[in-house]
Amino acid sequence: MLPILPPIQAPLQVELERGVLTSGIAYWDVTDTTLEEKSSDSALGGEGTLAVGPGRTLLIKFGGLDRIVGKRKVTRARIVFQQLSGTTTILQGAGRMLAPWSEGPGRSLAATMLAPAPTDTKGPKPPVWASTWRERHAGRASWQQAGARGSGDSEAISTAISTNVNSLVEIDGLAAAVQRMADRPLENAGFQFRFDTAADLGSSQAREGRPRLILELEETASITVESPDLSVEGIAKGDGRYIATVHNVGGEEAQFGGGWSVDGRPVGDPISGQKLAPGAKTTFEIVRPAAAKDADPKTTPLRFSVAAAGDVNPRNDAAEAYESGNFVKVSLSSDAAAKLGRDPAGWIQGQLRAFNDVYLTQSRFSFAPDGARSRVAVSGVSVGEPEAGAVRLEGSDIEADLIADSRPFFRRLLTALGLPEAPKPAVSTVTPLTSVDMHPGIRGFGDTRDESQVPPRLAIPYEPYPDRLTDQNPPLASGLLAATDVALLNGIAPALPKIVAVRVFDSLGRTVPEQEIELLTLDGATSLGKFKTQSTGSAIVTRPFLTSPWETALVRATAHGETSYAYAKGWTLYDTLARGNRDLAFLDLHIDLPSTQIEKGVDLAKDRIVSDSAGKPAADLAAITDGNRETSVQLGAKRGDWIEIDLGRDRTVAEIRLTGKLPKKYRAVGYGTGQRPDDASPLLIEADSAWALTNRGTDGWIPYRTPPARVRYVRLIVDVDGGGSLSEITVTPGKVGN
Numbered sequence: 167m168l169p170i171l172p173p174i175q176a177p178l179q180v181e182l183e184r185g186v187l188t189s190g191i192a193y194w195d196v197t198d199t200t201l202e203e204k205s206s207d208s209a210l211g212g213e214g215t216l217a218v219g220p221g222r223t224l225l226i227k228f229g230g231l232d233r234i235v236g237k238r239k240v241t242r243a244r245i246v247f248q249q250l251s252g253t254t255t256i257l258q259g260a261g262r263m264l265a266p267w268s269e270g271p272g273r274s275l276a277a278t279m280l281a282p283a284p285t286d287t288k289g290p291k292p293p294v295w296a297s298t299w300r301e302r303h304a305g306r307a308s309w310q311q312a313g314a315r316g317s318g319d320s321e322a323i324s325t326a327i328s329t330n331v332n333s334l335v336e337i338d339g340l341a342a343a344v345q346r347m348a349d350r351p352l353e354n355a356g357f358q359f360r361f362d363t364a365a366d367l368g369s370s371q372a373r374e375g376r377p378r379l380i381l382e383l384e385e386t387a388s389i390t391v392e393s394p395d396l397s398v399e400g401i402a403k404g405d406g407r408y409i410a411t412v413h414n415v416g417g418e419e420a421q422f423g424g425g426w427s428v429d430g431r432p433v434g435d436p437i438s439g440q441k442l443a444p445g446a447k448t449t450f451e452i453v454r455p456a457a458a459k460d461a462d463p464k465t466t467p468l469r470f471s472v473a474a475a476g477d478v479n480p481r482n483d484a485a486e487a488y489e490s491g492n493f494v495k496v497s498l499s500s501d502a503a504a505k506l507g508r509d510p511a512g513w514i515q516g517q518l519r520a521f522n523d524v525y526l527t528q529s530r531f532s533f534a535p536d537g538a539r540s541r542v543a544v545s546g547v548s549v550g551e552p553e554a555g556a557v558r559l560e561g562s563d564i565e566a567d568l569i570a571d572s573r574p575f576f577r578r579l580l581t582a583l584g585l586p587e588a589p590k591p592a593v594s595t596v597t598p599l600t601s602v603d604m605h606p607g608i609r610g611f612g613d614t615r616d617e618s619q620v621p622p623r624l625a626i627p628y629e630p631y632p633d634r635l636t637d638q639n640p641p642l643a644s645g646l647l648a649a650t651d652v653a654l655l656n657g658i659a660p661a662l663p664k665i666v667a668v669r670v671f672d673s674l675g676r677t678v679p680e681q682e683i684e685l686l687t688l689d690g691a692t693s694l695g696k697f698k699t700q701s702t703g704s705a706i707v708t709r710p711f712l713t714s715p716w717e718t719a720l721v722r723a724t725a726h727g728e729t730s731y732a733y734a735k736g737w738t739l740y741d742t743l744a745r746g747n748r749d750l751a752f753l754d755l756h757i758d759l760p761s762t763q764i765e766k767g768v769d770l771a772k773d774r775i776v777s778d779s780a781g782k783p784a785a786d787l788a789a790i791t792d793g794n795r796e797t798s799v800q801l802g803a804k805r806g807d808w809i810e811i812d813l814g815r816d817r818t819v820a821e822i823r824l825t826g827k828l829p830k831k832y833r834a835v836g837y838g839t840g841q842r843p844d845d846a847s848p849l850l851i852e853a854d855s856a857w858a859l860t861n862r863g864t865d866g867w868i869p870y871r872t873p874p875a876r877v878r879y880v881r882l883i884v885d886v887d888g889g890g891s892l893s894e895i896t897v898t899p900g901k902v903g904n
Contacts, residue, residue: 177241177382182228184370184377185642192645194528195229195520196370197356198377199269201299201313209296209304211269212535214372215250219364223313225267225297226370227356228347228379229523232481233516233569235348238383243344245357247335248375252365255335257328261320262343263355265310266430266467268303270296271535272371274618293536295465306465307429320358335367344381351519352469352484355430373642393478394420396442398470399511401487402545410450410470410485411546414442415509416478424472426452437472454489463491463541464527482512486519487543494582495546497553501561511547517572518544525576525608526655529647532618533744538647538655540583557582573608580609580647585654589737592718596690597731600861601718604630604854605643612648612737615641622745625669625752628738629861630853632675650715650737653744660715662739663751668697669704670723673758673870674848677703678723681759685711685719685734694719715740725759728871732757758862761874762900764820769793770813771880771897778802778809795866795893798826801882803889810881811895815839818876819849820900825867826893828855831885834870836877847875852885874900 184196199211203221210217218224226245249255270293292304301308302319310316325339337359347354368375395416402409414420423438434452442448450470457466471484487493496514498506506513526538552558563574581587588609592601605613617626620641627633647655654660670678679701685694694711711719714736721732732755742751776787779802789797791811801809816838831853835846850870852858858868880897884890 177384178238180234180381180383182234182379182381185644186376193230194644194646195524196227196377197229197269198224198226198370199267199297200224201297203299203313206299206312207292209270209292209298211296212272212371214369215366216247216369217364217366218255218359218361219252220362222360223299223315224359224361224367225263225269225314225356226359226377227263227354229354230351230520231344231348231354232351233520235345235381235383236569237386239386240341240345240348240381241384242338242382243340244336244338244380245340246378246380247337248368248372248377249330249333249335250366250368250375253363254330255361255363255365256330257326257335257337257359258362259360260323260326260337260340261358262323262346263314263320263358264430265302265314265319266355267297267314268295270304272530272616272618274532274535275621294462303429303465307431314358323357344379349480350483351481351516352471352486392417394418394422394442394444394474394476395479395482395509396420396422396472396474396477397482397509397512398472398485398515399447400515400544400546401468401470401485401493403487403489403493403543406456407451407453408468408470408487408489411447412442412450412472413447413511414444415482415512417444418476419443420474420477422472422474422477424450424470426450427469427471429467457490459490461490462539463488464539466490479509479512482509482515485515485543488541491541491543492583493543493545494579495548495553495556496544497556497558498547498549499558499560500549502559502564503549505561505564510549511544514544514547517575518542520571521576521579525646529607529614529644529652530616530618531649531652531744532616532620532622533658533746534649534652534656535618538652539657540655542579542583577609580651583655585609585651586716589716589718589735592688592720592733592735594688594690594720594731596686596688596720598864599731599733601733601735602857602860604628604857605645607646607648607651609648609651612650613643613741614645614648615643617641617745622747623752625742625754627754628735629756630857631671631673631756632851632853648737649741649744653740658744660740661743661748662710662712662715662736663743663747663749664708664710665750666707666739667704667750667752668699668707669752669754670699671703671754671756672873673756674851674873676873678757678759679703681723681725683755684722686722688718688720690720690722712736712739721755721757723757723759726761726763728760728764730757730759730871758869758871760820760871760900762818762820762902765899765901768899769896770817770819770899771811771895774814775812776809777812779807790892790895793894795825798891798893800891801829801884801889803887805885805887806883807889808881808883809892810879811897813878813880813897816876816878817897818874818900818902819872819880819897821898822850822870822872822880823867823896823898824870824882824892824894827891828852828859828868829884829886829888829890830855832882833885834880834882836872836875836880838876839878843879843881846879846881847873847877849873849875849877849880
């Protein structure tokens, strides 16, 4: 995804880092790897570190620079690496890469655990298309000189200088190279760097300390239409031929040449001495042998590019297709075309690069370590009435800021690739409980977290409840394509596991033993099956209660006179199957059941004494127990700050409810008379209050059923910096021992 930049300042500084928010949008288009002479046939991309030093070449690419830079001029560009180990390392050489390369697939724990023992004494072969010391695309294309040292592999950047301060390696003097990468996006193959001593740097896959590209930009004069401006609108496919359409969207005649290339190398006869009048179009063809039917589309890139004297906008001078990929037409309404200006096809090609290079490539999971296999090319663009079979864009689909990713366009491209309609959040007439997903993809459902480092047999928590494994090392959510969509695009049949091991937990993450669970249709009218948990809180379900990834069942359980609900979603089971669990899958259900009978209508916190970690007077804190939701108290802004209610004497607490502008994460603990806060026991844990309010909240309140604790003091602790406010807290007792 690309950031929406604020209005220009002089100069404007933009910082790009994989997976980090920039102006509210996460940026993902970063790839990197190390080429190592001693491991000349090993692909080293996808690791958390980049090893540098003698006999090694570091490659890194920041994509999407054309839309980030926009019409601005790059006045300064520098890359900052975090040095993780080794002595101070100094830059020996820098270059702008001329030949495309690939970091290869990400590292997957499942692939490592399930991989067969190697039989070749020479070691495993590198993944096809990944870069090694010998090859820029393993099994397909070699470097001109091993280690990417050839003149056709890279071009030296004489202005590059480096400093190493406080373990930060900064390489400056890259402005001209970045400007060219922005001006010619399909030629952007990134950088290479060589260092004099052995060291480890953080890679774009690291959990922290990832490489950063820092740009300083200045406004430039707008492009004049009284000049030639060639736009390669698209590449069509038919009968072994590929046809590129070139349109002069400028105001003067263009004199130009050009040609075709495959994987960065010229093919066919070059084109020269061509002329094209303003507003005119022409086409160029090439005949290619048929690609293998099972070829991975990313390994079959075909490009057509032109170069015209005086062309004012080189960014639209090339288009790319994939010989074994998909080809679509795009139909624009007149309103959409008007918003896009004189070169709608240029905007479409820019969006298409983001879709192919980011949304398809960077949506990575254990079963798809290099993302979705699909690739898409636009074969033509029409304006006016809808065209049968074409991807349609209306004016309302076009963002006001044209550099922003067009998710409506991307969703329609996914439909054109054959994905079925996405499931909508389940709505039941039985309960106000909703089912909005925690980390949805661009189609509004599913999970975008890369769980590659989670053992395949373990369940992934799809709701923000306590989980020891992922709490310590949480998978990173991309916000790109959901795992379900990537699995479907990669040809995994939409089936569900044959047997499901269901584990039932309460809101604290404790198992719920000996509990009867019923699964129903969303209207509650039809039972899909019942089971009872064992003493471990789990049950084996052999009768399928869901038959499709697009189905959702309502889960119902009753304890101490209270009925609670949850949802079981088919897509979570399909994702589990995609991770390799075809016969047996784990499904975790969280149900907020009471531990004792609730004494409704009683509020133990009403008008009780309140204190906090800042030592404020009790009168200043009384708003949270005065019964008035219009008043509130500001919570501490630091993690660990707390606010506490004295219930007057030890009571058995059954339920706590909170309302206000709550921090994202918090917890509540309780302790009795004569005890210290260090002796407190947990009452509730919240990992995402916004999600809880949306999915479990009622009229602005978030309820929590607590374990059967007998306490006098209830302490709410902030678990994230930034603070928040609490308008009201209610504490309801259980009907025993009070």
